Amino acid sequence: xxxxxxxxxxxxxxxxxxxxxxxxxxxxxxxxxxxxxxxxxxxxxxxxxxxxxxxxxxxxxxxxxxxxxxxxxxxxxxxxxxxxxxxxxxxxxxxxxxxxxxxxxxxxxxxxxxxxxxxxxxxxxxxxxxxxxxxxxxxxxxxxxxxxxxxxxxxxxxxxxxxxxxxxxxxxxxxxxxxxxxxxxxxxxxxxxxxxxxxxxxxxxxxxxxxxxxxxxxxxxxxxxxxxxxxxxxxxxxxxxxxxxxxxxxxxxxxxxxxxxxxxxxxxxxxxxxxx
Numbered sequence: 001x002x003x004x005x006x007x008x009x010x011x012x013x014x015x016x017x018x019x020x021x022x023x024x025x026x027x028x029x030x031x032x033x034x035x036x037x038x039x040x041x042x043x044x045x046x047x048x049x050x051x052x053x054x055x056x057x058x059x060x061x062x063x064x065x066x067x068x069x070x071x072x073x074x075x076x077x078x079x080x081x082x083x084x085x086x087x088x089x090x091x092x093x094x095x096x097x098x099x100x101x102x103x104x105x106x107x108x109x110x111x112x113x114x115x116x117x118x119x120x121x122x123x124x125x126x127x128x129x130x131x132x133x134x135x136x137x138x139x140x141x142x143x144x145x146x147x148x149x150x151x152x153x154x155x156x157x158x159x160x161x162x163x164x165x166x167x168x169x170x171x172x173x174x175x176x177x178x179x180x181x182x183x184x185x186x187x188x189x190x191x192x193x194x195x196x197x198x199x200x201x202x203x204x205x206x207x208x209x210x211x212x213x214x215x216x217x218x219x220x221x222x223x224x225x226x227x228x229x230x231x232x233x234x235x236x237x238x239x240x241x242x243x244x245x246x247x248x249x250x251x252x253x254x255x256x257x258x259x260x261x262x263x264x265x266x267x268x269x270x271x272x273x274x275x276x
Contacts (some may be wrong), residue, residue, distance in 0.1 A: 008033035011090040012255060015039050015073055016099030018051065020222055021158070021247055025097070028248035028257075029255065035064060037086050037093070039071040040100070073100045073135035079142045087146070095154040095169075095255050096143045101127035102131045103187045104224060117185055125186045130192030136197070140212075144205055151161035155201055156254045159194035160272045161218035162187060171235055174227050195266065202264030211263040215250050218242065218270035235270030 012029055017024045017038035030036060038047070047068040069091060071082040086093050140155055147153025167183040194214050201212035219232055221241040233239045250267040251257050268274060 005252060005256045006033055007252070007255055009035070010094045010255070011035045011037065011086070011092060012095040012097060013037045013039065013086060013093045013274045014097045014099065014142065015071070016101060017068075017156075018042055018047065019099055020082065020220060020244060021217065022099045023051070024244045025099075025248050025251045028252050029097075030064070030066060030246075032252055032256070033064065034095075034255070035090060036066040037082075037090070038066065038068045039082055041070070041072060041182065043070050044068060069261075073098075073139045074130050076138055076142070079139055083142055086230055092150050093143055093146055093153070095156065096140065097156045097158075097251060097255065098136060098139055099158050100131065100135060100139070101158070102128055103190075114180050120185055124184070125189075128186035128190045132187075133193050136193070137214065140201060144201070144208075144210060147210050148205075148208045151209040153205075153208075155198075155205075155210065155212040156251065157194050157198050157212070157214040159198075159214050159216045160187070160191040160264070161216055161268075163191040163194050164268075164274050168235055171228070171231050174225075176227060196265075206263060213254050213259070213262050213265045213267070215247070215254065216266055216268040216270060216274075217247055218273050220244050220247070235273070239276060240271070242269065242271060 007029060010033075012034045014022060014029070014036060017026055017036075018040040019206060022038075022040070025034065040047070047070075052068070053107065067085075069082055069085045072078040083093070136157065140157070144155070145154065156239060162183060167188065169182070172182045198212050198214040201210075205212065219236065219241040221229070221243060224232075224241065229241060232241050247269055250269055254262065
């Protein structure tokens with residue numbers, strides 16, 4: 001019986017590949033046999049110095065390839081260069097996994113209350129809109145044109161639980177400090193486009209043999225302060241944050257033939273956060 005989850009001979013383009021989630025699922029995609037085109041905002045020297053050998057050590061067959069190309073998903077010109085790079089080396093892009101995105105971080109020295117919607121900086125709002133909405137549109141539009149020529153393709157986008165529900169303020173309440181953090185409105189608003197945008201892609205591109213789905217991660221642990229993890233445990237049905245490797249299975253599944261009849265769907269990986 002063929003392995004439904006095998007990605008052998010499949011070419012996957014992964015944006016945001018050097019981020020927290022990207023670095024982890026890159027290894028799993030590679031271990032399942034995919035040829036990979038990794039891209040991020042960092043230049044090639046940064047990739048070679050920090051990641052190249054670690055990833056190539058996972059190689060499972062002699063014909064498997066992994067290449068890196070710097071790209072900016074907010075730039076049509078940069079995306080065109082990326083697709084041209086991909087076509088020359090692999091002839092086709094079977095799957096696009098978009099992880100590229102931004103989440104506004106506000107320096108405490110600015111003395112801005114993150115809960116204050118009316119005072120949120122417009123420049124940070126516009127930056128998030130440019131990457132999380134305009135960038136997603138540009139990369140999916142460009143790659144779908146390529147996929148259409150081959151009459152087949154698979155688009156996997158990345159949302160957030162904050163595209164489904166509003167942030168719970170109790171999560172961000174540190175009773176031992178006057179310093180308060182929060183999840184800013186720019187992230188919540190810009191990520192909220194993903195569910196319906198994916199459904200649009202799924203219903204409009206399917207006639208070209210292209211399907212689209214999305215993953216909804218939440219609470220990925222990344223050196224969070226203990227008080228934050230304690231708050232998260234109280235609010236999560238599983239009483240803990242997500243380990244980044246727990247996201248590998250959903251992305252591999254959506255990239256594989258095992259999900260061939262999924263289209264316009266979501267895989268929510270939130271430990272039950274949105275089930276309350």
